[in-house]
Amino acid sequence: GAGVSQSPRYKVAKRGQDVALRCDPISGHVSLFWYQQALGQGPEFLTYFQNEAQLDKSGLPSDRFFAERPEGSVSTLKIQRTQQEDSAVYLCASSLVDVQADTQYFGPGTRLTVL
Amino acid sequence: AQKVTQAQTEISVVEKEDVTLDCVYETRDTTYYLFWYKQPPSGELVFLIRRNSFDEQNEISGRYSWNFQKSTSSFNFTITASQVVDSAVYFCALSDTGRRALTFGSGTRLQVQP
Numbered sequence: 025g026a027g028v029s030q031s032p033r034y035k036v037a038k039r040g041q042d043v044a045l046r047c048d049p050i051s052g053h054v055s056l057f058w059y060q061q062a063l064g065q066g067p068e069f070l071t072y073f074q075n076e077a078q079l080d081k082s083g084l085p086s087d088r089f090f091a092e093r094p095e096g097s098v099s100t101l102k103i104q105r106t107q108q109e110d111s112a113v114y115l116c117a118s119s120l121v122d123v124q125a126d127t128q129y130f131g132p133g134t135r136l137t138v139l
Numbered sequence: 140a141q142k143v144t145q146a147q148t149e150i151s152v153v154e155k156e157d158v159t160l161d162c163v164y165e166t167r168d169t170t171y172y173l174f175w176y177k178q179p180p181s182g183e184l185v186f187l188i189r190r191n192s193f194d195e196q197n198e199i200s201g202r203y204s205w206n207f208q209k210s211t212s213s214f215n216f217t218i219t220a221s222q223v224v225d226s227a228v229y230f231c232a233l234s235d236t237g238r239r240a241l242t243f244g245s246g247t248r249l250q251v252q253p
Binding site: 064115117122125130131 | 143171172174176181183184185186230234237238239240244245246
C-alpha cells in the first residue's frame with residue numbers, strides 16, 4: 025500500500041517568490057498534519073486537519089503560511105513571499121482516525137531552499 | 140507546556156555494541172503518549188513505538204527495547220547488538236491531552252561503525 029507522498033521533493037525559490045507544497049496522505053486517513061523541520065532540529069508542528077476542516081493552525085509562523093485540504097484528501101501548504109528563514113524540510117503526516125495520539129505516518133518531506 | 144529533551148546530540152558505537160538513547164519529557168497532564176521515530180538518511184520519519192502514560196511496562200521488540208519511568212519522566216530506547224543499518228537520527232515525541240500535534244525532541248544522531 026502507498027504511504028504518504030509529497031511533491032516536489034526539492035524546491036529552490038528566490039526570496040519573495042510564492043511556493044506550494046503538496047501532500048497526498050494515506051488513502052482513507054482522516055487527519056493530516058504539517059510539520060517544519062529546520063536543519064539539525066526536530067520537526068515542529070505547523071497545522072492539522074480533520075478531513076477538510078483545519079482544526080489547529082497554532083504553529084503557522086506567520087500569515088505568509090497558508091494550508092488547505094479542500095476535499096479532505098490532498099493538502100497544499102502555501103508560503104507567500106518566501107524568506108530565507110523559511111528554508112527547511114516540510115513534513116506531512118497522516119493518521120487513520122482523529123483521536124489523540126493515533127499514530128502519525130510521515131512522508132519523505134519537501135526540502136525548501138530560499139536563496 | 141510540554142517539552143521533550145534529548146540531551147545526547149550524537150552517539151557513535153561500533154557494530155554489536157548496545158546503545159541507549161535518552162529521552163526526558165515534561166507535561167502537566169496525567170494522560171499523555173510517548174513515541175519514538177527513526178529518521179534514516181532518506182529523511183522519512185519511521186514510527187517505532189507508542190506508549191501511553193498508564194502503561195509502565197517495558198517493551199521489547201527484537202533488538203529494540205524501551206524503558207518508561209514516570210518517576211523520572213523518562214522514556215529511554217535501547218538497541219541491543221547494534222547494526223550499521225541502525226544508523227539514523229532518532230526522535231522522541233510527546234502528545235498530551237487535547238492536542239493532536241506531536242512535540243518532538245531535537246533528536247539523537249546514532250552512527251554505527253562496522
